[in-house]
Amino acid sequence: MAYCCQCGVELDEHAEKCPLCNFEVPPALVKDRDKNRIYPRAVNAHTHQTDVIKNKILYAYSLVSLAVVLILLVLNSILQPEHKIFQYAMGCIVASILYVFLLLGYIKRLTRILMSLGLLTWLLCMFLDSIDGVFTWSILWAMPIIAVTTLVFVIVRILYRRGKHTNHFIFIPIYICLGLAVLLPLIELIIQYNLFDRFKLTWSLVSTISLVCFSGVVAGLYYQMPEYIKERLIRIFHV
Amino acid sequence: MRYKRKKSDSWFKLDNAGKLYPSIASSRVSTTFRITAVLKETVHAGHLQLALDAACKCYPVFNVRLRRGLFWYYFENVNEAPKVLNERYFPCNSIRLRHSHAMPFSLLYYKKRIHLEMSHAISDGAGAMVFFKCILKNYYRLSHHMTPIRKIQLVEGQDEDAFEKYYQPKLPNPRKVSRAFHFPFKLIEKGEYRITTGLFSYDGLKGCAAKYDTSPTKFLLMLLFETIQDYIESSNLSMREITPIIINMPVDLRGYYDSVTVRNFFISLTPQIDVRLGHYTREEILREIDHYLALNLNTKHLSQYIRRNFRNELFWHVRVIPLFIKNAIIPIVYNYYGESSYTTSLSNIGSVKMEAPYDTMIEHLELLPPPSEGNIIKATMISYKDITALSFGSLTEDRTIERLFFRKLREEGLHIKMETNY
Numbered sequence: 001m002a003y004c005c006q007c008g009v010e011l012d013e014h015a016e017k018c019p020l021c022n023f024e025v026p027p028a029l030v031k032d033r034d035k036n037r038i039y040p041r042a043v044n045a046h047t048h049q050t051d052v053i054k055n056k057i058l059y060a061y062s063l064v065s066l067a068v069v070l071i072l073l074v075l076n077s078i079l080q081p082e083h084k085i086f087q088y089a090m091g092c093i094v095a096s097i098l099y100v101f102l103l104l105g106y107i108k109r110l111t112r113i114l115m116s117l118g119l120l121t122w123l124l125c126m127f128l129d130s131i132d133g134v135f136t137w138s139i140l141w142a143m144p145i146i147a148v149t150t151l152v153f154v155i156v157r158i159l160y161r162r163g164k165h166t167n168h169f170i171f172i173p174i175y176i177c178l179g180l181a182v183l184l185p186l187i188e189l190i191i192q193y194n195l196f197d198r199f200k201l202t203w204s205l206v207s208t209i210s211l212v213c214f215s216g217v218v219a220g221l222y223y224q225m226p227e228y229i230k231e232r233l234i235r236i237f238h239v
Numbered sequence: 240m241r242y243k244r245k246k247s248d249s250w251f252k253l254d255n256a257g258k259l260y261p262s263i264a265s266s267r268v269s270t271t272f273r274i275t276a277v278l279k280e281t282v283h284a285g286h287l288q289l290a291l292d293a294a295c296k297c298y299p300v301f302n303v304r305l306r307r308g309l310f311w312y313y314f315e316n317v318n319e320a321p322k323v324l325n326e327r328y329f330p331c332n333s334i335r336l337r338h339s340h341a342m343p344f345s346l347l348y349y350k351k352r353i354h355l356e357m358s359h360a361i362s363d364g365a366g367a368m369v370f371f372k373c374i375l376k377n378y379y380r381l382s383h384h385m386t387p388i389r390k391i392q393l394v395e396g397q398d399e400d401a402f403e404k405y406y407q408p409k410l411p412n413p414r415k416v417s418r419a420f421h422f423p424f425k426l427i428e429k430g431e432y433r434i435t436t437g438l439f440s441y442d443g444l445k446g447c448a449a450k451y452d453t454s455p456t457k458f459l460l461m462l463l464f465e466t467i468q469d470y471i472e473s474s475n476l477s478m479r480e481i482t483p484i485i486i487n488m489p490v491d492l493r494g495y496y497d498s499v500t501v502r503n504f505f506i507s508l509t510p511q512i513d514v515r516l517g518h519y520t521r522e523e524i525l526r527e528i529d530h531y532l533a534l535n536l537n538t539k540h541l542s543q544y545i546r547r548n549f550r551n552e553l554f555w556h557v558r559v560i561p562l563f564i565k566n567a568i569i570p571i572v573y574n575y576y577g578e579s580s581y582t583t584s585l586s587n588i589g590s591v592k593m594e595a596p597y598d599t600m601i602e603h604l605e606l607l608p609p610p611s612e613g614n615i616i617k618a619t620m621i622s623y624k625d626i627t628a629l630s631f632g633s634l635t636e637d638r639t640i641e642r643l644f645f646r647k648l649r650e651e652g653l654h655i656k657m658e659t660n661y
């Protein structure tokens with residue numbers, strides 16, 4: 001019989017450590033685990049079910065998309081149009097299968113999903129831009145914007161994890177707003193630089209200020225205001 | 240009698256307490272509790288199936304399927320009993336209430352254990368226990384070459400909605416309780432469930448309670464309050480995060496009202512202490528519990544709670560919302576209002592007795608609470624002969640509460656044997 005010397009409770013014969021305090025039982029005292037289990041090795045009914053549904057969605061979507069691609073290929077060979085419309089369409093459809101794959105969460109960590117989405121979008125842009133034989137907008141416009149967007153969202157995600165907030169309904173919107181507040185000026189800078197070769201902020205300032213205010217108000221309502229701010233507000237605005 | 244007139248296509252409404260449960264059911268809020276009988280020998284699946292078939296004949300009220308109406312779910316009687324299953328999933332996760340034609344219970348076995356998992360949509364612990372005893376008796380008879388009991392003398396009102404019977408429309412509402420303290424622990428994966436059971440002597444427990452001049456239930460309730468108080472005092476939570484500790488204590492109303500129903504008939508009492516007022520000693524906690532129960536455990540106050548539970552059904556504007564909209568809204572409302580008003584719960588089904596010769600087959604009984612996202616740690620207890628099983632069902636990896644609680648019990652001099660599913 002194994003005991004936990006810290007909790008003083010008797011443990012299962014097959015227990016490797018105390019369930020209460022994680023005190024490790026000397027390996028010599030642990031009996032064969034599988035033989036003496038009182039609960040079976042459990043199957044997670046929930047993940048099992050959601051996996052089945054996910055697989056069905058991906059399978060059905062891929063099948064339909066591939067059929068469409070085939071039809072487009074045939075049409076392309078028959079019509080042989082001047083314009084490269086079919087190439088554009090096929091590129092987008094193939095990419096959409098990959099998007100569905102990513103969004104269904106087959107990859108575990110959200111940061112990885114975000115980075116993959118960024119990479120995929122960039123590759124798609126490169127491909128679409130390359131169809132007419134010359135790279136034009138994908139280098140100057142798409143690449144910096146996609147890189148900045150991905151970077152901002154990955155950082156926001158990491159900071160959110162670090163924050164360990166319990167109330168997701170409040171904090172996810174706050175973090176997204178703050179992320180956008182940083183992202184929009186950066187995008188405007190890229191646009192300004194490409195168009196006019198200068199760095200100047202106009203519309204993004206308005207959006208950033210309102211997003212920051214919104215998050216500030218929501219967070220303030222959640223945390224309630226500290227006493228001294230309340231006190232000062234009362235002092236200034238009392239009637 | 241009554242059942243004879245029932246054909247296979249007869250149906251009945253969900254009772255008041257169970258009405259919302261199919262709408263809120265998910266893998267983290269399964270609304271399914273489990274009663275386990277640990278036998279002295281390995282379970283024979285064939286006998287168990289026959290025992291269940293016979294028990295379903297005795298209690299046709301359980302042999303039903305859940306169906307969707309336009310506004311509410313309802314139960315439809317079926318002829319064939321469900322199949323017994325080898326245990327595969329995490330505890331309290333075997334029933335998919337949202338599926339079409341869901342059974343409200345399932346009977347599982349694993350090695351020496353028989354588990355009855357039942358949704359609160361149809362019955363509470365006491366009702367399920369009546370059915371479970373019938374299955375166990377039949378199992379004993381079959382394994383000793385006796386004929387199973389297929390028919391029992393039906394008592395009038397065994398399948399009644401007792402809430403409806405004792406509903407008094409004119410009573411005022413009971414006082415609202417404030418928002419309760421919640422454990423800030425991280426949740427585990429959806430669909431998983433952690434069980435930590437402690438087995439100890441019932442007489443030993445009574446001895447411990449006697450030292451404080453109280454009953455075993457109140458004694459354990461006191462320890463649970465003290466455990467949570469210790470946790471709050473040792474954690475560095477800000478004053479804003481601390482709210483009163485409120486423990487949900489289900490009360491079996493069959494002891495207070497004249498009903499023999501096997502369907503839901505319980506309400507939740509909510510003893511509480513407010514740790515913002517200062518540290519409570521054991522005597523002070525016991526005094527709070529004693530006074531609270533003395534005030535509320537009488538038919539006058541219980542009738543008020545019954546009325547509050549039942550009244551919701553009568554709002555016509557709630558009733559006429561189509562079911563699919565209810566299914567979308569009710570989980571949110573329930574998580575916010577229903578579960579947020581408790582910190583945790585302690586359900587005690589009491590000391591269960593089986594008549595001879597059936598009693599010799601069973602080693603001890605166990606009871607598991609339904610997992611709940613709003614109350615991530617819940618406790619239940621059940622006693623059989625001299626063995627009490629106290630189980631914590633948890634949706635978190637953090638064992639602080641269980642550790643503090645069982646160490647306290649150990650310090651009172653009880654010998655505790657731990658069992659877990661992880």
Ligand SMILES: [Zn+2]
Pocket residue numbers: 004005006007008018019020021022023
């Ligand atoms: Zn230990």
